Amino acid sequence: MTNKLLRVFAFVTVMALVLAGCGSSSDGSGGVKTIHIYQFKVEILQPLNEMKAEYEKTHPGIKLDIQSVGGGSDYGSALKAKFASGDQPDIFTNEGYADRDTWFEYMEDLSDQPWVKNLDEFAKEPMTVNGKLYGQPMNLEGFGIIYNKDLFQKAGITQLPRTLNELEETAKKLKAAGITPFANGFAEYWILGNHLANIPFAQQKDPAQFIAGLNDETSKIPGNPVFEKWVDLLDLMLKYGNANPLTTDYNSQVTMFANGQAAMMHHGNWTQPQIDGINPDLNLGILPAPIDNDPSSADKIAVGVAANWVVNKNSPVKEEAKEFLNWLATSDAGKKYVTEKFKFVPAFKNMQADEKVTGDLGMVVSQHAKEGKIWTWNFPRFPKGYNHDISSSMQAYIAGEINKEEMLTEFQEEWENLSYR
Structure with missing residues (x-):
């Protein structure tokens, strides 16, 4: 084949490929x-x-x-x-x-x-x-203290707790009835570093401003009264919770609760499918998570996107x-x-949320969202990796390796080390 014919052949081939490409989308399926x-x-x-x-x-x-x-x-x-x-x-x-x-x-x-x-x-x-x-x-998802209504009734609990003291009285009644009050899955970083840690951030007077203050060093966690009181809630959950919470993972925690081995757990409506898979007949509700004895915030749960x-x-x-x-x-x-x-x-x-598929928990979240009775989600504002770091500090506190002041000091130091300001 001559050079001229080779050039003609090459040109025709290229044009054929170009024309083949015209009218085709990126997946090659004709528009x-x-x-x-x-x-x-x-x-x-x-x-x-x-x-x-x-x-x-x-x-x-x-x-x-x-x-x-x-x-x-x-x-x-x-x-x-x-x-x-x-x-x-x-x-x-x-x-x-x-x-x-x-x-x-x-x-x-x-x-x-x-x-x-x-x-x-x-x-x-x-x-x-x-x-x-x-x-x-x-x-939307929401979380607070999920509770088993039937176990509450079995323990003679007729009034839902609105304060920290009332929550402890509820726990005492459950324990007296032979029921473990709390199922705690503290082997999971996100149960601690996302959802439990959200409580003291959400209950600041202005959560966004408080977080901005952590970034520009005008806010401090040690000595903050909301964080101080929040540790009292954590202590109560530990005092009236299952044995070995640091080796209890999410699946074990939810299974324990769904089987009626505990009456409460701090979680959200994402647990409904697993609960239903174990025990679809449970009657469930979500309580706010009180950190003190002020009942004014007792109608809010954390709801976010x-x-x-x-x-x-x-x-x-x-x-x-x-x-x-x-x-x-x-x-x-x-x-x-x-x-x-x-x-x-x-x-x-x-x-409209479908009650048949979202279950009791989804309907509680939907109702709180409609009524505006919500605490904000603040862990998405954390510096990347902060939830992992503070969960490690919380686990050390739960294990008795550090005290409350040391834990909150670590919270502050970990923010300063990771802050994306």
């Missing part, structure tokens, strides 16, 4: 656009796949590629690895506050989306910067991604997935 979704709620993997099939059926030309990383895997590290490799998702999940700040440069402003007007106001805060909203809340959907502003299909989130939050089919299939407590005024 079909793919929305790549990366998220960490592995518990909704099956209904997400059902939703994918329905959405693709009703939206010709759109494919959903859903990848779920969570459970025992580190979602944050996996997400960073994807971005570092250039394999950026179009939609991903974000916890808000510090996590929002970490990924802010990639986030699309969603303030003008139709679903925003239906959001509960407090649910906007974790993803709001300078008045603009950068995420759609996936769901567990995760948010965000749109990658650099995505080539970001308009399609926004349309998907709008469908999820406003269409009848989308709302059905959120409330019935995902079994979420929604953060939207135009959705």
Whole structure:
């Protein structure tokens, strides 16, 4: 073959490849656009796949590629690895506050989306910067002291505790009836460093200002009266709790409670599916977690946004991604997935939690959110790694290795060492 023929052949080959590429999407499926979704709620993997099939059926030309990383895997590290490799998702999940700040440069402003007007106001805060909203809340979760109503009745408890002294009286009655008052799973860092540690942060006069003060060194944890009183609650839970709390993990704790071996545990509505799997007939409620004898805050539990959907502003299909989130939050089919299939407590005024699937605990959370009787979630504002560090300090305190003052001093030092100011 002559050089001229070789050049002609090469030109024709290149043009054929170019023309073949025209009219094809990135997935090579003839104009079909793919929305790549990366998220960490592995518990909704099956209904997400059902939703994918329905959405693709009703939206010709759109494919959903859903990848779920969570459970025992580190979602944050996996997400960073994807971005570092250039394999950026179009939609991903974000916890808000510090996590929002970490990924802010990639986030699309969603303030003008139709679903925003239906959001509960407090649910906007974790993803709001300078008045603009950068995420759609996936769901609400809430936590406090979950209690077994039937065991309370068995112990002759007719009035729910509203103060720390009343909580101790309740624990004494349960113990006298042969019932372990508290199931404590203190082998888990997040039970201590996220949820229990949230209590003294949430009950500050202004939690956001207090945290800002920790960053600019105008707030201190040692000597703070709220933290001092909070340790009294921890002591009470230990005094009236199960043996060996430091070797009791989450699964053992919830199993103990679900089997009726304990009457209370500090947890949230995410435990309902596991409880139902063991004992679906339990009658459950959620008590506030009192730190003193002032009953004025006895009607609040901690309620917050567990995760948010965000749109990658650099995505080539970001308009399609926004349309998907709008469908999820406003269409009848989308709302059905959120409330019935995902079994979420929604953060939207135009959705109603489904009692049949969220159970007793989800309905308590939903009611508190509607009435505004909530403590804020503050652990998403912590410097990265702080929850791990303070959980280690709490475990040392529980083991008797350090005293209260030493534990709170470590809380302060650990913040200063990790602060992202």
